[in-house]
Amino acid sequence: MRYAYAITSALLIGGAAATMTLQQPLGAQTPQNPVGMQAAAPRPGAPLSFAELTARLQPAVVNISTTQRVPVQTGNPFAGTPFEDFFGQFGGRRGQGQGGQPATRPAQSLGSGFIISADGYVVTNNHVIAAGTQGAVVEEIRVTLPDRREFVAKLIGRDPESDLALLKIDATGLPFVRFGDSTETRVGDWVLAIGNPFGLGGSVSAGIVSALHRSTGANGSAAYDRYIQTDAAINRGNSGGPMFDLNGNVVGINSSIFSPTGGNVGIGFAIPAEIAKPIIDTLRRGEEVERGYLGVGIQPVTPDIAGSLGLQRNRGELVSRVEPGEGAERGGIQVGDVIVEVNNQEVTPDNTLSFIVANLPVGTRVPIELIRDGRRRTVTVTVGKRPSAEELAGFNADENADPLGSGNPENEAAAANALGLQLTPLTPRIARDLRLNANERGMVIVSVDPSSDAAAKGLRRGLVIQSVNQRPVTTDAEVSAIVAEARRAGRDNVLLYVHSPRERQSIYIAVELSDS
Structure with missing residues (x-):
C-alpha cells in the first residue's frame, strides 16, 4: 500500500467550536518566579513521572481560537451556458449573499500558545491566527486559560516567514514560562509537549528529541527551516504550543507534523527557541523583523x-x-x-x-x-x-506552451550524444520565441533521450544550457570538446548551467556521461 506523506501544520480548523477539557491552575506566579523555574532536573535516566513538571507548566499553556468569515462559492450549474442569467434571476449568482454582498460562512480555528509574561503576552504560530483560506477575514482572536477564563487578544506582531506571532491579553498576575537554550538540546533528550490537539485542551505528551536542524519545506522559508524533530505526540491543534525540556524551559514551539494520515506518527517538528526568542523579542518591542x-x-x-x-x-x-x-x-x-x-x-x-x-x-x-x-x-x-x-516570488510563463514553437528550430544539430541531448544554438529568433534577450547565448535542448541521466535529472525540451563545466557554450563543438576533456580527466559527469525560460530561473545540474 502506498501512502501520500505530507508536512502539515498542527492546526485544527472547523466550522464549530471544539469541546475543551482544561486543567485548573495552581496559582499565579510573579516575574521573579516564573512557572517551571522551581522544577528540579530529575536524576539521569528515564523519569518515573512527568506529573510534577506538568502541574507546574500546564497553567501557562493556553488555547487559541479565531473567528473567521470565509467566502462561499454558491455555484451556478448553468455557468457558461445561455441559462446562466436565467439562473441568476432566482438568487443563484455565484458568491453573492444578501444585498449583492459576497456570500460568506463562519469558521473557527483552534490552536495552542503559551504565556511568556505575567502581564499577558502570549506566543503562538502565525498560521494559528492567520486566515485559513484566501479571501477569509479574521474577525476575532480569543485566548482561553486553563481556568476557563477567556480574553479577546490583541495581535502585537507576526512574522510569517518564521511562522511566529505575539498576542497580548488584558490580564495581570498570570503564570508564565521562559525560553530555554535550544542550542544545548541534544538528540535523545527528553521533551514534554503541552497543547490543544483536536480541541482537547491541556493535553500532555512526552518523548525525546529525534533529530536537530531538520529541513521540511513546511514554512517555505529556507532561512528558518531548521526544526527540532520529536517523537512526542503532536497532532492538529498542537500548533503554537510549547515544547519543554526537563527544567521546564521552552526549547521549541510545536509547528508541524509529517504524516500519511494527518495524525501523529511520531514525527513532529518544533521551531527552536534560539530562532523564536529573538523574533518574539523584536515583535514585543514593536519593531520589524529584518533578515x-x-x-x-x-x-x-x-x-x-x-x-x-x-x-x-x-x-x-x-x-x-x-x-x-x-x-x-x-x-x-x-x-x-x-x-x-x-x-x-x-x-x-x-x-x-x-x-x-x-x-x-x-x-x-x-x-x-x-x-x-x-x-x-x-x-x-x-x-x-x-x-x-x-x-x-518569480514570474511563471504559460506552462502549456512549447517554448520552441511548432516545427524544427533553425540550425538544428545533434550534439553531445554522451549527454543524451540533442542541442541547437540559441539564435536571436529562438531567443525571441523563448522570451529571452536577443543577446543571450547558449545551447537549446531540442530533445532528451528518455533513458539518459539527463532525462532522470529533469532536463527537457526548451531549456537552455548556458555553460558546461562552468565554460560558456554556443556550439556543438564546444560542448563535445568539454565532454571529451572531462573523460580524459577520468570524470563520470559534467556540470551544466541550465536556464528555464518558463520559470525564469537558472540552476546547476550534474549529468552523468553515457558510454557511447
Whole structure:
C-alpha cells in the first residue's frame, strides 16, 4: 500500500467550536518566579513521572481560537451556458449573499500558545491566527486559560516567514514560562509537549528529541527551516504550543507534523527557541523583523556536482544566480562560485548559507570565502535587507506552451550524444520565441533521450544550457570538446548551467556521461 506523506501544520480548523477539557491552575506566579523555574532536573535516566513538571507548566499553556468569515462559492450549474442569467434571476449568482454582498460562512480555528509574561503576552504560530483560506477575514482572536477564563487578544506582531506571532491579553498576575537554550538540546533528550490537539485542551505528551536542524519545506522559508524533530505526540491543534525540556524551559514551539494520515506518527517538528526568542523579542518591542540578504540564488553541492567540480562533499553551496545591484554583485560574487564560509562560519548542510546570512545584521560587512575555478578566494560583502516573500516570488510563463514553437528550430544539430541531448544554438529568433534577450547565448535542448541521466535529472525540451563545466557554450563543438576533456580527466559527469525560460530561473545540474 502506498501512502501520500505530507508536512502539515498542527492546526485544527472547523466550522464549530471544539469541546475543551482544561486543567485548573495552581496559582499565579510573579516575574521573579516564573512557572517551571522551581522544577528540579530529575536524576539521569528515564523519569518515573512527568506529573510534577506538568502541574507546574500546564497553567501557562493556553488555547487559541479565531473567528473567521470565509467566502462561499454558491455555484451556478448553468455557468457558461445561455441559462446562466436565467439562473441568476432566482438568487443563484455565484458568491453573492444578501444585498449583492459576497456570500460568506463562519469558521473557527483552534490552536495552542503559551504565556511568556505575567502581564499577558502570549506566543503562538502565525498560521494559528492567520486566515485559513484566501479571501477569509479574521474577525476575532480569543485566548482561553486553563481556568476557563477567556480574553479577546490583541495581535502585537507576526512574522510569517518564521511562522511566529505575539498576542497580548488584558490580564495581570498570570503564570508564565521562559525560553530555554535550544542550542544545548541534544538528540535523545527528553521533551514534554503541552497543547490543544483536536480541541482537547491541556493535553500532555512526552518523548525525546529525534533529530536537530531538520529541513521540511513546511514554512517555505529556507532561512528558518531548521526544526527540532520529536517523537512526542503532536497532532492538529498542537500548533503554537510549547515544547519543554526537563527544567521546564521552552526549547521549541510545536509547528508541524509529517504524516500519511494527518495524525501523529511520531514525527513532529518544533521551531527552536534560539530562532523564536529573538523574533518574539523584536515583535514585543514593536519593531520589524529584518533578515540579512546577499542577493544570490543557491543550491547545495550534491555528490555529483562535487564530483564534476572536484570539490569536497557536504561543504559549501553553489551560486546559481546573482541579483543585479545587491550586495553579492557589488562584492564580486559570480555565478558558479561555491561559497564555503561566511563571517568565519562554515557553510554545511546543518548550517546553511541562508540561515547564516538571514541572522546577520543588515548593513554589516562580512568576509565570504569561496571557491572559483578551483581556487579559494575571499571577498567582502555588505549584507542587505531580505525582501518579502511576495517580492521574491518569480514570474511563471504559460506552462502549456512549447517554448520552441511548432516545427524544427533553425540550425538544428545533434550534439553531445554522451549527454543524451540533442542541442541547437540559441539564435536571436529562438531567443525571441523563448522570451529571452536577443543577446543571450547558449545551447537549446531540442530533445532528451528518455533513458539518459539527463532525462532522470529533469532536463527537457526548451531549456537552455548556458555553460558546461562552468565554460560558456554556443556550439556543438564546444560542448563535445568539454565532454571529451572531462573523460580524459577520468570524470563520470559534467556540470551544466541550465536556464528555464518558463520559470525564469537558472540552476546547476550534474549529468552523468553515457558510454557511447
